[in-house]
Amino acid sequence: MTAESNVLVFSEKQKPWQDRISALEVPVKGLKMILAAIHLMAIWSLIAPSFAANEPKYPFLRDASNYTITSEYDYIVVGGGTAGCPLAATLSQNFRVLLLERGGVPYGNENITRLERFETNLNDNSGPYRPAERFVSEDGVVNARARVLGGGSCLNAGFYSRASPKYVRSVGWDGELVNQSYPWVERVVAFAPELQQFQRAVRDGLLEVGVTPYNGQTYDHILGTKIGGSIFDNDGNRHTAADLLGYSNPDTITVLLYATAQYIVLRSEGNRPRAYGIVYKDSQGVEHTANLKSVEGSEVILSAGALGTPQLLMLSGIGPAAHLKSLNIPVRLDLPGVGEGMSDNPMNYFVIPSPQPVETSLIKVVGITPFGSFVECGSGGSDGLLLQKVIGPLSNGNLLLRSRDPLALPIVRFNYFAVQADLDRCVQGMRTIEKVVLSRSFAAFRFDNQSLPSGGRVTGGGRNAICDCQINGVAPDSCTSYCAANRAALERYCRQTVSTIWHYHGGAQVGRVVDAQYKVMGADALRVVDGSTFNFSPGTNPQATVMMLGSFENSNGKETQIYNRVCDSLQ
Numbered sequence: 001m002t003a004e005s006n007v008l009v010f011s012e013k014q015k016p017w018q019d020r021i022s023a024l025e026v027p028v029k030g031l032k033m034i035l036a037a038i039h040l041m042a043i044w045s046l047i048a049p050s051f052a053a054n055e056p057k058y059p060f061l062r063d064a065s066n067y068t069i070t071s072e073y074d075y076i077v078v079g080g081g082t083a084g085c086p087l088a089a090t091l092s093q094n095f096r097v098l099l100l101e102r103g104g105v106p107y108g109n110e111n112i113t114r115l116e117r118f119e120t121n122l123n124d125n126s127g128p129y130r131p132a133e134r135f136v137s138e139d140g141v142v143n144a145r146a147r148v149l150g151g152g153s154c155l156n157a158g159f160y161s162r163a164s165p166k167y168v169r170s171v172g173w174d175g176e177l178v179n180q181s182y183p184w185v186e187r188v189v190a191f192a193p194e195l196q197q198f199q200r201a202v203r204d205g206l207l208e209v210g211v212t213p214y215n216g217q218t219y220d221h222i223l224g225t226k227i228g229g230s231i232f233d234n235d236g237n238r239h240t241a242a243d244l245l246g247y248s249n250p251d252t253i254t255v256l257l258y259a260t261a262q263y264i265v266l267r268s269e270g271n272r273p274r275a276y277g278i279v280y281k282d283s284q285g286v287e288h289t290a291n292l293k294s295v296e297g298s299e300v301i302l303s304a305g306a307l308g309t310p311q312l313l314m315l316s317g318i319g320p321a322a323h324l325k326s327l328n329i330p331v332r333l334d335l336p337g338v339g340e341g342m343s344d345n346p347m348n349y350f351v352i353p354s355p356q357p358v359e360t361s362l363i364k365v366v367g368i369t370p371f372g373s374f375v376e377c378g379s380g381g382s383d384g385l386l387l388q389k390v391i392g393p394l395s396n397g398n399l400l401l402r403s404r405d406p407l408a409l410p411i412v413r414f415n416y417f418a419v420q421a422d423l424d425r426c427v428q429g430m431r432t433i434e435k436v437v438l439s440r441s442f443a444a445f446r447f448d449n450q451s452l453p454s455g456g457r458v459t460g461g462g463r464n465a466i467c468d469c470q471i472n473g474v475a476p477d478s479c480t481s482y483c484a485a486n487r488a489a490l491e492r493y494c495r496q497t498v499s500t501i502w503h504y505h506g507g508a509q510v511g512r513v514v515d516a517q518y519k520v521m522g523a524d525a526l527r528v529v530d531g532s533t534f535n536f537s538p539g540t541n542p543q544a545t546v547m548m549l550g551s552f553e554n555s556n557g558k559e560t561q562i563y564n565r566v567c568d569s570l571q
Contacts (some may be wrong), residue, residue, distance in 0.1 A: 037285035055107035064259035064282035081151020084303035086550030092253035103147035138413035150240035160229030204441035310507035336511025344504035349387035374431030388429030
């Protein structure tokens, strides 16, 4: 057992991987999958929204149109998403807190509360407050921005995995505090899934082709193959960051729905702007002002995500001066880093028709490779899907305002595969997927004439265009050109099929926009706590880490504010 991972890891010599599976796997109650057989388009919709069925009776939820025009708070949190919900709940233990959410609640709408309706919800274009607000980046990739209480945790495949100890150390976080804080989240939203036949075949295939060791079921991020966590419970209900509001003190928190922030109220004190409040509009277009109390320590905290946070900073006059002036926005603070460093982990997938029906499953298994690609899978009806996601990534772009209208989606470019190392990792990831498809463990789920991303096909003998000259009978003097053609084919596949798994981040990064305590550099009473501060996406899915940033718990079980401890000692 390792101190960092707290999971059992046997050496290769102790047991063959097949035996280690039965020895390590933690049995759990069956995960009831109630989706009907889904077609090819629905397979990709594995990252569609769904929520817990039982609606919590939060007395502090209010429609912004029915709330007082002017109010005062110790803390104003903008964005009721993956970071904002737990952060507001934590702060409410000792302070009066306002949480502003531009969308509605996820509860009570069958299109978003049950797994079988996820495709309907994803494709819902009705009304201005649909949960998934679609946009197309300048790269031409269709993406989405959450507009619902719970944020990005409502728009993913549900996979739950912590950041690696290496990541925690690299950003200077307090590892002990981080380890104490994850369980606060997990008690509410994380569940251990059961594997059925397709997921088991992919798991076994990953191990067969060398993505080892087998780490069993764990939330920890460890090289090898594992069963992760899921924010879907055993009845198929999604649990999101909105559920963490159950930790709130109902007497000191107010959550306003359909409240769209317009700009931060800033006043100059010497050469530094200071945040005094937020101007927002309700669903009727009526303008409201929320003010901070005139006490030391009161702050506006932006948790509006990688699109919303840099957008709101710019709308408030904080950002690159030339860009702000081009839109006639008065410059309050020239901060060129706002909107820079925008990254989205490139994802490529491969759909595999199956000779036999497969279970409908979301992401449960992951192969964490040493070369920087994560291999995952899903299934439904008569199709399986294998995908790879590039770690990091190293490639990045920027975000600019489209106009001065807060409702206008910003212009964003991620520059997928601009850095060769990202493309190299995609090629290796897709090659690993091909090897899994050709493995003995996966044989029952492939057709012999199945085409592959590299251009080859599965044959009765399990041969394809994978760059293995010996297995494919390629003469040694032709091997170099054979492998070059194989690589070129996979590079084309990566570029032509690049997609998103909604892990975009950046735009208000540490060192560029915020300091080590997440305070906006050059301004007072203004912080950022969300994924826009990340230079690098943590783990295989960042949601666990983003939710952790707003949680609290110390080693003795006594509640403490992670807000103060994270912001003052994590970075």
